[in-house]
Amino acid sequence: MKLWFNLMSRDIQAQFHFYREVLGLAEAEASRSLIYRALETADFQLGFNDGRAAYGLLGLDGRQPPDTAPRATVAYATFMLATPAAVDAAVQAVLAQGGHLVKGPFATYYGQWQAVLADPEDNVFRIATDSLPKGVTAPMLAP
Incomplete structure (x- = not known):
């Protein structure tokens, strides 16, 4: 199975x-x-x-939302990267x-190790990796 995830965009060239x-x-x-424009990997x-x-x-x-910010967030993508350093670099990008x-x-x-971000059209997404930087420990989930 291959996932295709689409964003309704005001400017497809800029979002692309x-x-x-x-x-x-x-x-x-x-x-x-x-x-329509798209980016792809073998999986999505x-x-x-x-x-x-x-x-x-x-x-x-x-169902078209108003053209205001912040936009409602009802779904978001998470892009999993290889390392905490890659997450930090992606945040800077x-x-x-x-x-x-x-x-x-x-x-x-x-x-x-994760960051929550928004693109220029205010769509929310996450960048994450399944490991923590050296010396960082996972916090406890608050009850």
Whole structure:
């Protein structure tokens, strides 16, 4: 199974560029159209739909959110990287590309090094790794 995760975007070119620079992924060239761009790996495709067209094409006209920030967060992607240093570097790339830091990087109670971020269109996502930096311990989950 391959996951395709799509973001409704105001500017598909800008969103495509942001995530390509932050994640270093290749374009899914076969998927490119006038209203769609995507990045991909062997396991997933991250797509950017032109929201002006896609809501109508998908029969979602009544579900289009207002164009205000902060946007409601009802789903988010987590991009798992190899090391805590890669997470820290990705956070810097997000900031350099016009995104912003919501929280972190921080140690989770389940032993990940993680940051919560938002892209330039205020979509929330996480960057994480399944290990902690040397000398950092996982905090206890508060009851």
